[in-house]
Amino acid sequence: MELKEIARRALMECMMLQNNETALVVTDGTVPEVASAFWQAARELAREAICMEFQPRSRHGEEPPAAVAAAMAAADVLLLPTSRSLSHTRARRKACETGARVASMPMITAEMMARALAVDYEAMRSLTKKYVEVLTAAEVARVTSPGGTDITMELKGRIGLMDAGELQQRGASGNLPAGEAYIAPLEGSAQGVVVLDGSLAGWGRLEEPVIIGVEEGLAVRVEGGEAAKWLWESLKKCGEAGTTLAELGIGTNERAIVSGNILEDEKAVGTVHIAFGDNKGFGGIVEAGIHLDGLILNPTVEVNGQVVIKEGRLLLR
Numbered sequence: 001m002e003l004k005e006i007a008r009r010a011l012m013e014c015m016m017l018q019n020n021e022t023a024l025v026v027t028d029g030t031v032p033e034v035a036s037a038f039w040q041a042a043r044e045l046a047r048e049a050i051c052m053e054f055q056p057r058s059r060h061g062e063e064p065p066a067a068v069a070a071a072m073a074a075a076d077v078l079l080l081p082t083s084r085s086l087s088h089t090r091a092r093r094k095a096c097e098t099g100a101r102v103a104s105m106p107m108i109t110a111e112m113m114a115r116a117l118a119v120d121y122e123a124m125r126s127l128t129k130k131y132v133e134v135l136t137a138a139e140v141a142r143v144t145s146p147g148g149t150d151i152t153m154e155l156k157g158r159i160g161l162m163d164a165g166e167l168q169q170r171g172a173s174g175n176l177p178a179g180e181a182y183i184a185p186l187e188g189s190a191q192g193v194v195v196l197d198g199s200l201a202g203w204g205r206l207e208e209p210v211i212i213g214v215e216e217g218l219a220v221r222v223e224g225g226e227a228a229k230w231l232w233e234s235l236k237k238c239g240e241a242g243t244t245l246a247e248l249g250i251g252t253n254e255r256a257i258v259s260g261n262i263l264e265d266e267k268a269v270g271t272v273h274i275a276f277g278d279n280k281g282f283g284g285i286v287e288a289g290i291h292l293d294g295l296i297l298n299p300t301v302e303v304n305g306q307v308v309i310k311e312g313r314l315l316l317r
Helices: 003-015 033-047 065-074 090-097 110-116 123-138 227-238
Strands: 022-027 047-052 079-083 101-106 140-144 148-155 161-163 173-175 181-182 191-196 209-214 218-223 245-251 273-279 291-299 300-303 306-310
Touching: 003 033, 003 110, 022 033, 022 065, 033 047, 033 079, 033 110, 047 065, 047 148, 065 090, 065 101, 090 101, 123 161, 123 245, 123 300, 148 245, 191 245, 191 291, 218 227, 227 291, 245 300
Parallel strands: 022 047, 022 079, 079 101, 101 173
Antiparallel strands: 140 148, 140 300, 148 191, 161 181, 181 245, 191 209, 209 218, 245 273, 273 291, 300 306
């Protein structure tokens, strides 16, 4: 299936784009084939289809130019194929507040689009919903892994969210490719060690593990070579907020693979990701100007003492 047809399916099945709406593709010029596929498909479905390009940002979560932010707030449907994520920005939140439906695609590639967007959305949504319900009902979660992760966090009072390509409602926001259940743990509650051994947003595939010590919800030390140094410097630039353990996510996309690109990696079945930084857009209270996800391979996840993932095997299938 060619990219335009995959984009068309996503616009219809995930976004429910209507012929009286305006669709806006916002890109930074790094994935022209993906941006073009969505724009060409949107031209055939929407009243207006617009494509805006701006210079790449320096980090995930950095704001786009003011003119782009204004256009985002005026659109009905937003497609964001960029090299740096706009998901955790004021511009994206403002667009959703005005009713826009947003599909964020940071670091997407044509190969990833052809593979991971061609998923059975009904089956993925069913699986994702099960884990969202578990996270929402949870008071405490513990994640361990063969790589050395052993982190505990409180979830009580927080709502699990589903990123499964359901972006039909006003103000909806999620990723394409989709496929994760995620939640913002209570700030200040996380304790233990996170060992990232898959990939890291903004860096790529990890050649050696990144070991993060977490105390009272904050990363307090990071070890593990050049990637660890880069991560620590990136988080510290944004102050204490940047070091906040912000997210626990579970991958649920059967078509996604671990390729070194976190956008797809974090959706792969059998993986868990932990993010640091901003979580204001999905139930947390931290606005950091940065949000970096890291992948944990072969995780075991316990929720209220019940094992729901065992060494990468999802037990709620």
